[in-house]
Amino acid sequence: MSLAPSALAIEQAASLRDYNTFGLPAVARTLVHIRGDADVRRLLEHPEWGMAPKLVLGGGSNIVLTRDPQAVVLHVAVAGRRLVAETDDAWIVEFGAGERWHDAVAWTLDNGWPGLENMALIPGTVGAAPVQNIGAYGLELADRFHSLDAVDLITGRTVTLDHAACRFGYRDSVFKRDAAEGGLAGKSVITRVRLRLPKPWQPVLGYLDLERRMAETGNHQPDARTVFDWVCAIRRAKLPDPAVIGNAGSFFKNPVVSAEQCHDIIARDPHVVHYVLPDGRFKLAAGWLIDACGWKGKTIGHAGVYEKQALVLVNRGGATGAEVVTLARAIQESVYGRFGIRLEPEPVIL
CATH class of the missing domain: 3.30.465.10 (Uridine Diphospho-n-acetylenolpyruvylglucosamine Reductase; domain 3)
Structure with missing residues (x-):
């Protein structure tokens, strides 16, 4: 990293592997670390990069890099x-x-x-x-x-x-x-x-995993710290730590369908996990749909579906963005073929 006379923190030909939680390979020609509003304004005044296209990158937990970005990459590092x-x-x-x-x-x-x-x-x-x-x-x-x-x-x-x-x-x-x-x-x-x-604080407990915790513990009036601990335990049990296994968390959105569509799927697959929404539609668990199609634990190239949670795609070591996208598209086709539902990715695919 270098500090230019403008006081911008800039890196040239910077690897982005550590700036995306999937750990995918990509190189930014110019990487600028944004520590406050003034840094953005300094960048916009820069004679070379001010008018160039920009790519905003935070923690990199919601992006799949399939190529080297041509834009100036802004790594947002504002503290406080x-x-x-x-x-x-x-x-x-x-x-x-x-x-x-x-x-x-x-x-x-x-x-x-x-x-x-x-x-x-x-x-x-x-x-x-x-x-x-x-x-x-x-x-x-x-x-x-x-x-x-x-x-x-x-x-x-x-x-x-x-x-x-x-x-x-x-x-x-x-x-x-x-x-x-x-x-x-x-x-x-x-x-x-x-x-x-x-204020006053009210717990949000109407979710299957939390209802199970209440039943298991006999605690039906948990305080906020207890809910926090339960959520952490649930996530750690079924979701991989990006520091250990590259991933972007939940890869697909849970699809929302009409009551008629939901009842049709239930008639064919009574065990489908679903939640009714205030407007009468239903949210289906994308992870369940993927698992029902047999994808849990499967791999294409170096990209795979996590063994404990089918909603999470992982980097098994050396995966490229293209391999992740190939796997995601295969899953989408499979789910559509069986359920008639098109899954939509959560992360931005670049």
Whole structure:
């Protein structure tokens, strides 16, 4: 790494293997470490890279690199965590976009501000969380979101977006949609995120794995720390640690189908795991669908399906992005052939 006269932290011909949790090989011609809003503005003023295409990279937990990016890669490393405000009905906490998500969850609990415990151990950074609208065990980021700051990659201006402006959907937000859809994909860098943790705290327990824990322990009124510990134990039991086995967490979104479609699938496969949604539609467990098609533990090239959770694709050592994509497409075709459902990948495939 070198510090240019502009004080930007820049690397040339930088390997991105350590910057994506899949551990896939790729090289950035220029990698810029963003430590604050000012770094983005310095980059935009740079005579060579200011007008060049940009690729924003946080913790690399939601990307599959199939080639060397030609764009200038921005590694978001903005630090910081603080309580912004406390009201009668909520705590408002703020994090730098480069903070690790799980560390942020643990920090709020350590300070007596519960509300994020269901999303413990999700890999990646805080800045990536609103992009993907991450979620787990019955809770989504959108349920706790307050606002965020982002720097426009054209003007260099810092803007604040509230919940409505982020246009959250299931594993979706305005940051994943391109300009044709009125989106901000590739047009801004998230630098700070604020979350609203409501008072009084109420546990979110309507998820099968958590219901099983309550039944096993006899604890039907767990506190936030207990829910946190349960979620960590559940995830560790069936999801691989990216530091040990390269992966991007859940690879496919859980498909949402009509009640008619769900009843049709249940008639053929009574054991399908499904959850009713408030609007009457049903969410199906993508991992169950993949497992039912016989993919758990299978491998194509050096990419495989994790033995303990079919929803997770893994790097068995030396995998390329092309091998991961080949495996993912084979799974999609298999699930569609049996169930008539098209699985949609969660990570961005570059």
